[in-house]
Amino acid sequence: MISDFGLKVLSGEKEYTKAADVYSFGIIAYEMVTGFPPYPDIPHDKDLALKICNGLRPKIPFHTPKLITRTIMRCWDARFSHRPTFEELRDEFKKYYKDCLHDKNSEIRIQIENSEKLSKNLGLTNSTTPTPLNHQTHSQAIYTSRLLNFSKLPKPGNEEKFERELEELTESTSALSIVASKLRVPDF
Secondary structure, three states, rough: OHHHOOOHHHOOOOOOOOHHHHHHHHHHHHHHHHHOOOOOOOOOHHHHHHHHHOOOOOOOOOOOHHHHHHHHHHHHHHHHOOOOOOOHHHHHHHHHHHHHHHHOHHHHHHHHHHHHHHHHHHHOOOOOOOOOOOOOOOOOOOOOOOOOOOOOOOOOOHHHHHHHHHHHHOOOHHHHHHHHHHHHHOOO
């Protein structure tokens, strides 16, 4: 599956690193959080591999908790040295878990609660929005293992806006929580 390969592997480097595994973990985390497979609407071919090397990443829904979005995006960073290690990810998720259980005012808990409210509200008001149950998958979007032999792919990079978005998420993860809590989105 093209979408699960680390950027180094896609670009033809022989050395397989933990950073490649972190990229793949980010793809799996994306699937778990959104319920969508990556790139369902486009063929999984050399053109997709080229786009991924040039910075294409799956679109994370806007109502996804920003702390989770930031974690996933850090896993996808083309700058391998900027990706978290698995130890850092473990510690981060452990903190989120403890905060959710024991602190009703924690940033992650507020973001998750607001995300759930927004998701429920969006689900009731917009039946044309793709969901994990009604999305269309391109006939050449292949989600099974197969031999890929792509040569001459460019050195992996991030899209221009990727680094800016990641920096904004890092600087202001609480802004959405504050706004959403003031909106008083009703429970459904």
